[in-house]
Amino acid sequence: MLAPMVPPGHEGAMALLDTTQKLSILADAAKYDASCSSSGTRDRNSRDGKGIGSTNGGGGICHAYAPDGRCISLLKILLTNSCIFDCHYCINRKSSNVRRARFTAQEVVALTLDFYKRNYIEGLFLSSGIIHSSNYTMEQIVEVARSLREDHDFRGYIHLKTIPDADPALIEAAGRHADRISINVELPTVGGLKRLAPEKSEQRIEGAMGQMRTAIEDGADARSRYRSAPVFAPAGQSTQMIVGADAATDRDIVHRAAHLYGRFALKRVYYSAFSPIPDASAVLPLRRPPLMREHRLYQSDWMIRFYGYAPEEVGDAADPATGMLPLDIDPKLAWALRFRDRFPVDVNRAPREMLLRVPGLGPRPVQSILSIRRHRTLRLEDIARLTNSVKRLRPFIVTADWRPLLLGDRADLRPLVAPRQEQLELFAA
Amino acid sequence: MRRIRLEAEDDVDGWRGAARALAAARVPAEDVVWQVGDHPTDLFAEDAPLPAGPAPRVPRRFLSIAAHAALHRQPERFSLLYRLLLRLQSQPHLLEDEADPQLRQVEQLARQVRRDSHKMHAFLRFREVPEGRFVAWHEPEHHILRANAGFFVNRFTNMKWSILTPGGSLHWDGETLLDGPPARRADAPGADPVEGAWKAYYAAIFNPARVMVDAMLKEMPKKYWRNMPETALVPELIAGARKRELGMIDTAPRRAPVSLDSLREEAMGCRRCPLWQPATRTVFGEGPPDAEIMIVGEQPGDQEDLAGRPFVGPAGQLFDRAIAEAGIDRARVYVTNSVKHFKFEPRGKRRIHARPNAGEIDACKWWVDQERRMIRPQLLIAMGATALRSLTGRPIPVGQARGTAVPLPDGGSAWVTVHPSYLLRLPPDADKDAEFARFVSDLRQARVSSFGAKGV
Numbered sequence: 001m002l003a004p005m006v007p008p009g010h011e012g013a014m015a016l017l018d019t020t021q022k023l024s025i026l027a028d029a030a031k032y033d034a035s036c037s038s039s040g041t042r043d044r045n046s047r048d049g050k051g052i053g054s055t056n057g058g059g060g061i062c063h064a065y066a067p068d069g070r071c072i073s074l075l076k077i078l079l080t081n082s083c084i085f086d087c088h089y090c091i092n093r094k095s096s097n098v099r100r101a102r103f104t105a106q107e108v109v110a111l112t113l114d115f116y117k118r119n120y121i122e123g124l125f126l127s128s129g130i131i132h133s134s135n136y137t138m139e140q141i142v143e144v145a146r147s148l149r150e151d152h153d154f155r156g157y158i159h160l161k162t163i164p165d166a167d168p169a170l171i172e173a174a175g176r177h178a179d180r181i182s183i184n185v186e187l188p189t190v191g192g193l194k195r196l197a198p199e200k201s202e203q204r205i206e207g208a209m210g211q212m213r214t215a216i217e218d219g220a221d222a223r224s225r226y227r228s229a230p231v232f233a234p235a236g237q238s239t240q241m242i243v244g245a246d247a248a249t250d251r252d253i254v255h256r257a258a259h260l261y262g263r264f265a266l267k268r269v270y271y272s273a274f275s276p277i278p279d280a281s282a283v284l285p286l287r288r289p290p291l292m293r294e295h296r297l298y299q300s301d302w303m304i305r306f307y308g309y310a311p312e313e314v315g316d317a318a319d320p321a322t323g324m325l326p327l328d329i330d331p332k333l334a335w336a337l338r339f340r341d342r343f344p345v346d347v348n349r350a351p352r353e354m355l356l357r358v359p360g361l362g363p364r365p366v367q368s369i370l371s372i373r374r375h376r377t378l379r380l381e382d383i384a385r386l387t388n389s390v391k392r393l394r395p396f397i398v399t400a401d402w403r404p405l406l407l408g409d410r411a412d413l414r415p416l417v418a419p420r421q422e423q424l425e426l427f428a429a
Numbered sequence: 430m431r432r433i434r435l436e437a438e439d440d441v442d443g444w445r446g447a448a449r450a451l452a453a454a455r456v457p458a459e460d461v462v463w464q465v466g467d468h469p470t471d472l473f474a475e476d477a478p479l480p481a482g483p484a485p486r487v488p489r490r491f492l493s494i495a496a497h498a499a500l501h502r503q504p505e506r507f508s509l510l511y512r513l514l515l516r517l518q519s520q521p522h523l524l525e526d527e528a529d530p531q532l533r534q535v536e537q538l539a540r541q542v543r544r545d546s547h548k549m550h551a552f553l554r555f556r557e558v559p560e561g562r563f564v565a566w567h568e569p570e571h572h573i574l575r576a577n578a579g580f581f582v583n584r585f586t587n588m589k590w591s592i593l594t595p596g597g598s599l600h601w602d603g604e605t606l607l608d609g610p611p612a613r614r615a616d617a618p619g620a621d622p623v624e625g626a627w628k629a630y631y632a633a634i635f636n637p638a639r640v641m642v643d644a645m646l647k648e649m650p651k652k653y654w655r656n657m658p659e660t661a662l663v664p665e666l667i668a669g670a671r672k673r674e675l676g677m678i679d680t681a682p683r684r685a686p687v688s689l690d691s692l693r694e695e696a697m698g699c700r701r702c703p704l705w706q707p708a709t710r711t712v713f714g715e716g717p718p719d720a721e722i723m724i725v726g727e728q729p730g731d732q733e734d735l736a737g738r739p740f741v742g743p744a745g746q747l748f749d750r751a752i753a754e755a756g757i758d759r760a761r762v763y764v765t766n767s768v769k770h771f772k773f774e775p776r777g778k779r780r781i782h783a784r785p786n787a788g789e790i791d792a793c794k795w796w797v798d799q800e801r802r803m804i805r806p807q808l809l810i811a812m813g814a815t816a817l818r819s820l821t822g823r824p825i826p827v828g829q830a831r832g833t834a835v836p837l838p839d840g841g842s843a844w845v846t847v848h849p850s851y852l853l854r855l856p857p858d859a860d861k862d863a864e865f866a867r868f869v870s871d872l873r874q875a876r877v878s879s880f881g882a883k884g885v
Contacts, residue, residue: 019626020626021629023626023629023630023633024629024630024632024633025633027630027633027634028633028634030634031633031634031635031636032636045584045586046583046584046585046586046587047582047586049586049587050587051587052584052585052586052587053584054580054583054584061547061550061551062648063551063552064551064552064631064649064657064659064660065644065645065648065649066631066634066635066636066645066666067635067640067641067642067645067663067666067667067670068635068636068639068640068641068644068645069639069641069642069643069644069645070636070644071648072631072634075630076634077630088688111626114623114626115623115626115630117555117557117563117585117588118554118555118556118557118563118621118623118624118627119553119554119555119565120554120627189698191694191695191698192695194691194694194695195688195691195692246695247695247696247699247701247795247796249700249701249792252700273639291639291641319788320703320788321702321703321786321788321789321792322701322702322789322791322792323700323701323702323792324792365527368527368528371525371526371527372525372526372527372528374522374525375522375525376526378528383528385527385530385533386527386528
């Protein structure tokens with residue numbers, strides 16, 4: 001293994017850390033990135049290769065789960081946690097007192113391969129603090145991916161976080177080696193970004209995301225015409241925003257996410273509930289937002305992506321005064337309670353879009369209902385077999401042998417259909 | 430009774446061949462006994478040859494469900510699948526009826542087998558042994574070992590590896606795959622030099638501020654733990670989590686005077702509730718960033734809305750007089766409102782003050798919390814019901830709490846008194862001087878409680 005090169009201006013003490021110590025520091029620094037997904041790429045294997053690695057297009061694999069309930073799929077680390085920026089929400093900001101460390105490109109390559117060979121991971125998610133310049137840092141990130149792919153014929157998953165200001169040629173190189181590229185928008189509002197990440201600019205971030213979209217689409221287009229065309233970030237691009245550090249309401253966040261999905265053809269928008277970080281900047285709220293808030297935002301994300309709700313409709317599920325989604329019930333149920341005149345829905349007749357709006361019916365049972373009703377009419381017991389809790393569903397549906405009474409007028413509907421309080425405590429902050 | 434002998438527990442092809450012939454001959458499911466290897470299942474069954482007939486037709490999806498369900502450890506699986514196959518001959522659309530109990534049962538078997546395979550891909554751990562060979566010990570629940578060989582060959586093609594299980598083993602030398610006998614845990618290596626780094630990674634990537642043990646256990650049940658080295662760390666990580674999170678909060682710096690301006694600037698564009706629309710502007714708090722006293726009022730009034738500064742109207746003037754009498758230096762107080770926009774009802778040419786509702790107070794609480802966080806006052810005073818609701822998060826009658834310090838949900842406390850506008854709206858027969866004196870006395874008492882008799 002090569003001795004780590006210490007760039008001028010960086011403490012020589014860093015070189016004394018061993019790999020495991022560096023790993024602890026640089027994984028600790030990376031954990032505020034929510035994404036660990038290894039899905040959405042093309043099928044690959046190593047049967048005709050010289051190295052190791054495979055991916056299966058559909059789903060990723062979670063090789064372990066941490067006690068925070070999160071999936072560990074990738075080796076998620078920073079190349080270095082030194083940074084010339086001073087973003088308040090970030091543990092690695094210039095003015096923070098955290099211990100700094102730095103990996104060489106070759107150390108990351110070796111660690112990725114060592115972990116992969118033992119079946120600990122699906123691949124690598126590499127990000128970095130910015131040292132010297134955006135271009136210098138991006139070169140290092142790209143070098144790791146290049147070496148894995150070219151020197152070791154590594155065919156596992158690679159996710160690279162790119163730096164918005166870096167040279168487009170470097171970002172292009174990143175896309176050639178990586179499955180997924182991400183650029184974080186960081187905060188849902190421009191005001192929040194200005195206050196908490198004064199050196200970052202929304203324009204530059206969105207500019208880079210726009211270029212990335214074009215590059216990904218050009219790459220896919222070229223592949224559809226020439227089989228030999230290089231692959232470019234086949235798992236697309238994603239982004240992340242921090243929830244609870246600025247004044248954005250849930251409605252603002254849902255609208256921002258919808259805008260990002262549409263404008264940059266993102267695969268995913270990740271939310272990270274701001275959590276207190278060691279050596280926090282004083283500009284941040286001291287208390288974390290309830291983790292349930294993050295969960296509700298992900299649910300609203302699913303409503304848009306899989307249930308056919310328009311972003312404005314999800315906004316309608318939020319409290320009109322505060323713009324916040326209810327924490328005690330999920331946003332789909334909140335929407336149904338607000339628009340009671342759309343219910344009950346006849347499971348034997350209603351179109352797919354309407355079935356998907358019934359609280360408690362997911363895409364799978366809806367598909368089953370559609371295929372069963374081609375041959376026979378459904379009864380309440382059928383719905384009971386297809387779902388987890390027919391009791392909560394009953395007020396919203398009509399079947400051959402069931403029709404709810406007085407749905408729209410019942411004042412006590414919410415306690416009937418809302419999950420019981422004890423269950424919530426598990427997630428409460 | 431007819432006996433069908435299958436080669437092994439995972440002999441899916443054997444089952445398929447026999448089931449096809451049996452179904453062609455319309456042999457009822459009750460007349461078939463499925464037997465794996467030489468274990469006799471029914472002493473009176475016989476191995477009679479099968480009569481020939483037209484091959485049964487089944488949807489492609491059935492084959493996929495059967496290929497998985499047949500690997501389940503449940504002994505009745507072969508018979509169950511054959512039953513379903515027979516029903517499919519008379520009910521060709523059976524697979525479209527997901528509410529059919531028998532189909533659901535078979536699908537559940539298939540689902541459990543798929544999950545077991547998925548968990549094998551995920552949780553199997555290789556350990557390196559000399560000569561650069563990698564060996565894993567894994568305990569699958571179902572008969573899935575050979576069915577998953579392809580996954581590991583595709584992934585670790587250029588590696589030499591063995592997978593040992595209690596039901597059999599697989600060995601890959603880079604070119605050919607060999608089937609081996611059942612193994613014991615002791616046959617596998619007990620450690621690997623890279624495990625230390627992996628455990629360090631597992632401990633570091635965990636965020637102690639968000640412990641969710643149930644979510645972890647749902648996806649990684651304890652039955653898998655004994656073959657995963659990193660899980661040994663789980664108890665200590667959970668035990669230490671609360672402490673580490675508190676450490677994060679404790680080490681948070683106490684003051685940041687500079688940032689108050691940028692917070693104010695951000696608040697100018699606040700759209701957290703609809704009150705911004707009719708109001709002229711956000712009226713943010715005012716005072717020195719290192720103030721020792723923070724006083725929270727209700728909301729800006731007509732004059733404050735126009736001036737963009739808190740406490741400049743009639744109530745503000747009364748307030749200035751009262752704190753001066755209470756011995757508090759106004760220049761060292763940070764004053765702010767619970768709601769930062771003026772809420773009013775237009776009446777003719779005048780804008781009449783309207784009480785903010787709970788939703789508006791809660792929406793604006795975010796800003797008040799930020800101000801508190803930055804100012805970190807030694808003494809916090811809530812004036813009126815709105816301020817009390819904002820700081821405590823619940824409705825408390827001012828009359829009850831007045832003159833005392835109420836505890837706040839995030840620690841700390843707030844002294845309670847009336848809002849100065851209350852003094853302006855007293856009925857004509859009330860003793861205005863006495864009420865004013867009482868207001869002053871509340872403020873003085875709060876001051877003395879924090880700073881002693883000599884003043885701020």
